[in-house]
Amino acid sequence: MSSVATFAYYPGCSLEGLAAEAEEAFLKIAAYWEIELVEIPDWNCCGSSSAHSLCGELARNLTWRVLASLPDNVSQVLTLCPSCFDRLRVGLFEARKSPEDFSNLFDQKPNPSWDIRHFVKVLADFPWKKIKGKPLSGLRIAPYYGCLLYGPAKLPPPMEDGLMEKMLTALGAEVIPWRYVKQCCGTYLSVAKPDFVSGIVRRMMMEAQRIQVDCLVTHCVMCQMNLEMRAPAQIDLPVFHLSELLALGLGQARINWFKKHLLDPLPLLLKKGLL
Structure with missing residues (x-):
């Protein structure tokens, strides 16, 4: 083909x-x-x-x-x-x-x-609504874009808002708007100024807990690492890379991906019947 x-x-x-x-x-x-x-x-x-x-x-x-x-x-x-x-x-x-x-x-x-x-942007152009059933049904997600897709200032923004939401909603997830969708996670300052980054992540994770989402999803591996590594000890909220959840919705996921997370997502996925 x-x-x-x-x-x-x-x-x-x-x-x-x-x-x-x-x-x-x-x-x-x-x-x-x-x-x-x-x-x-x-x-x-x-x-x-x-x-x-x-x-x-x-x-x-x-x-x-x-x-x-x-x-x-x-x-x-x-x-x-x-x-x-x-x-x-x-x-x-x-x-x-x-x-x-x-x-x-x-x-x-x-x-x-x-x-x-x-x-x-590439994946959002495919017909996700044609996927049979609602494979991510019951999952409450806060989308997290971070800041890098909205710069630098000398270049136009490369894509419109809402593309992750479009794909995840088509797969049956409940996507919850929240205030930190474009908040910088601190990126590489996580090494040079860990306390500063921990403060940013703490506020984000506490807000995610307040709005009662099951997990966060991001397209950025650095954001995923910072959110998992700097999350407060009392907050155990899984953070997925977008590709993992989309593959899960397509029936293409492998359980070993989720075993590598710092914040274990397996209890959530098993509870929701997604694995």
Whole structure:
């Protein structure tokens, strides 16, 4: 069966390590929807977060090398990580602004058809309402987008609001609006200023508990890690990566994904009859 869409796939570093289950879940979803993913050969780190904080030229060149490595017949780059998405978008913007510099480094011109796509936007275009039944019925979810998809200021926002809600609602989940949907989780300050980040996460988790949701869901593996790692000890609220819940709704989930969570989601999933 032929694919309905083909993308150059950029995994990024975190999905090849600590967040491997998020990638595995996404690959299950991609296969379900017949999305063809052509992994970019010999891809490198996008420069997030240390490189672009310390050396703008290095960070730019790292993203340019990824773009220069794209297969000739694929122009759309798909990535899961919002930080990678952000860096690649900035790199493409700078390549188009300085095509001569790009050509001097890689002996090719930036392709005008190149585009950077985030997996939430790509998946939201598929017909989730056609999924039979309501496989996530009974699950009260607070969606958490975080901040990275809404910057940088020099580039337009890459997608409209409500895309996670659209997919999760179609699968039968009850999605609860809340005040922290775009609150920054502290990202990499979790290492440099853990107390500061713990304060942010504590407020978020206490609010999630107050509105009586069963879990949080985010598309960002860094946000997922911060929310789980910095959650107050008295609050045991599971945090899912979006790909995990979508794969669960499609009947493609594997139980070992959930065993890797810092906040154990298995009691919730078993109680709701989802596993």
